[in-house]
Amino acid sequence: MADKRGRGAEQGKAGPKTPAGKPSEATSIFGLPLGGLVLGSAGAGAKGKKSGASGPRARLVVVGVGLTDGERSVETLSLLTKAGVDLDGWQRERFLKKRGEVFSLLGREGPVWVLAPVARPNGGHHGLLELSPYTLLRDLAGAVAGPALENAVSELSVSFLRASDDEILGTLVGLELGFYRFRTLRPGIVAGQARPSLVLDGASMPQLAAAQHLASATNLARHLVNLPPADLDPARYAAAAKDLFAGSTTMTVEIWDPKRVEKEGMGLLHGVGKGAAEGPRLVHMRYRPKGKTRSKQPLAFVGKGITFDTGGLDIKDAGSMRLMKKDMGGSASVLGLAYWAEQSELDVDCDFYLALAENAVDRHAFHPGDILRARNGQTVEIDNTDAEGRLVLADAFDVAISQKGKDAPAVLFDLATLTGAMRVGLGTRLAGMFATDDKLADALLRAGQLRGDPMWRMPLWTDYAVGLKSVVADVANSGPGRFGGAITAALFLARFVGQVPWVHIDMYGWAEGPGIGGLGEPGGNGQCVQALARFLETYKDG
Numbered sequence: 001m002a003d004k005r006g007r008g009a010e011q012g013k014a015g016p017k018t019p020a021g022k023p024s025e026a027t028s029i030f031g032l033p034l035g036g037l038v039l040g041s042a043g044a045g046a047k048g049k050k051s052g053a054s055g056p057r058a059r060l061v062v063v064g065v066g067l068t069d070g071e072r073s074v075e076t077l078s079l080l081t082k083a084g085v086d087l088d089g090w091q092r093e094r095f096l097k098k099r100g101e102v103f104s105l106l107g108r109e110g111p112v113w114v115l116a117p118v119a120r121p122n123g124g125h126h127g128l129l130e131l132s133p134y135t136l137l138r139d140l141a142g143a144v145a146g147p148a149l150e151n152a153v154s155e156l157s158v159s160f161l162r163a164s165d166d167e168i169l170g171t172l173v174g175l176e177l178g179f180y181r182f183r184t185l186r187p188g189i190v191a192g193q194a195r196p197s198l199v200l201d202g203a204s205m206p207q208l209a210a211a212q213h214l215a216s217a218t219n220l221a222r223h224l225v226n227l228p229p230a231d232l233d234p235a236r237y238a239a240a241a242k243d244l245f246a247g248s249t250t251m252t253v254e255i256w257d258p259k260r261v262e263k264e265g266m267g268l269l270h271g272v273g274k275g276a277a278e279g280p281r282l283v284h285m286r287y288r289p290k291g292k293t294r295s296k297q298p299l300a301f302v303g304k305g306i307t308f309d310t311g312g313l314d315i316k317d318a319g320s321m322r323l324m325k326k327d328m329g330g331s332a333s334v335l336g337l338a339y340w341a342e343q344s345e346l347d348v349d350c351d352f353y354l355a356l357a358e359n360a361v362d363r364h365a366f367h368p369g370d371i372l373r374a375r376n377g378q379t380v381e382i383d384n385t386d387a388e389g390r391l392v393l394a395d396a397f398d399v400a401i402s403q404k405g406k407d408a409p410a411v412l413f414d415l416a417t418l419t420g421a422m423r424v425g426l427g428t429r430l431a432g433m434f435a436t437d438d439k440l441a442d443a444l445l446r447a448g449q450l451r452g453d454p455m456w457r458m459p460l461w462t463d464y465a466v467g468l469k470s471v472v473a474d475v476a477n478s479g480p481g482r483f484g485g486a487i488t489a490a491l492f493l494a495r496f497v498g499q500v501p502w503v504h505i506d507m508y509g510w511a512e513g514p515g516i517g518g519l520g521e522p523g524g525n526g527q528c529v530q531a532l533a534r535f536l537e538t539y540k541d542g
């Protein structure tokens, strides 16, 4: 049986295993318990930690997408009977006749949910808009997590009927996403509150561990976004990243404080962050698993971490500022991904960078008209202090791409809540992806589709770069025109990536409530963690 952190589960991993080192054993971050799935054992009551032992026992039956309607009803009914769930006449009737996706039934000991996903074809677009089996199950399972919490279910027995690996993974991730609650401060509600322990039938320990790592990483990113900006300033954020990996033998964390940022010549990051009570930080998390087999050169990931974006002196109006605690969403997803890599002992070298600053209104704040010098020597005229994300990223890019020798990155990725224009173009749930390499772009789009964490490719159309002309500096951080704003932002960044293949993701990072699946309440959504984790699992260089 796995202990609460699933370490036991990892020992069951199939195939040859290289010693990857010792992962961090941090158990919580900002009140969020990191343990993930709590296992109980059938009949013996909950064996894991607090499971609100007095509540009803519930059952979840998951039916694979591949089954025909007939097979679904007959086989599922017999599975329910075998499990000791007697459905009375009308429930039986209803179940056999009705085609649906979530059946809420009543068993002898408590609620019974049957998930029977129906594929919904979404043609064209090279299949990239198709909901994958993983996604269907994740979102159905996520939708029963809420009712399970509301009914104070103490134990949830999950059985799978001809479900694929991806369907099992989706189900377990969906439950974990659905159990997450941010509301730590409302009376009577605690983060990671009493939630059911799980009894699994038909899922293996490695599958459980994989789900736990993916779900914890995504919830970690969600939680960081949900934290109030006063609780997550650049200093505390950097310190939390350090704590998260304390004790790890594969991840080292280095923090550059404001003095070091300035000394490094990072005039852009420094300029954006100098007006705030806590100055800017650069966090570098270096992941080097022992005995890695798959990559020669590391992959670098950079996240935009504006802990609050007032717009600076070009101040935003109230409506536009309201959600700007989420302007560190890119960095939250990068940290989530780092946590996933480290916990799942990924065998690809990676460097993760968080560019942290608060864009404040203050007498020390940078001004429109200021000319800042980037770490790579370029001068940037500030046209608008609200175009700050591209500035902090540009300086972090230079740190990432100037690593030498064995540490020189093979690919540079960045994740950022960069432009309002991207949200206007693609809405909140599709992230915009810009890439200088078609093979990489295709692999990412496919990974996003498989994990229900979709992106859409956007053009790096260089003609639009004229919008960033400056007469007094090498480039301006924005221009008079607003059209194509996501593209001009990407073209600004392109000036700082050197020769390294580059992928830029302009994301929203927030689920508008009421959300779907496991994202029931409005808040951070950990966008791109699932997609990038999938990409990394299958990445091979060259």
Ligand code: BES
Pocket: 309, 311, 327, 384, 386, 387, 388, 389, 417, 418, 419, 420, 421, 423, 478, 479, 485, 508
């Ligand atoms: N953080 C915002 C972008 C943003 C706004 C993302 C709303 C998601 C929702 C960014 O720093 C910003 O303010 N961008 C400006 C750029 C403009 C001043 C060139 C924008 O998009 O309006």
Ligand code: MN
Pocket: 309, 311, 385, 386, 387, 388, 389
């Ligand atoms: Mn801004």
Ligand code: ZN
Pocket: 306, 309, 327, 386, 388, 389, 417, 418
């Ligand atoms: Zn911003």
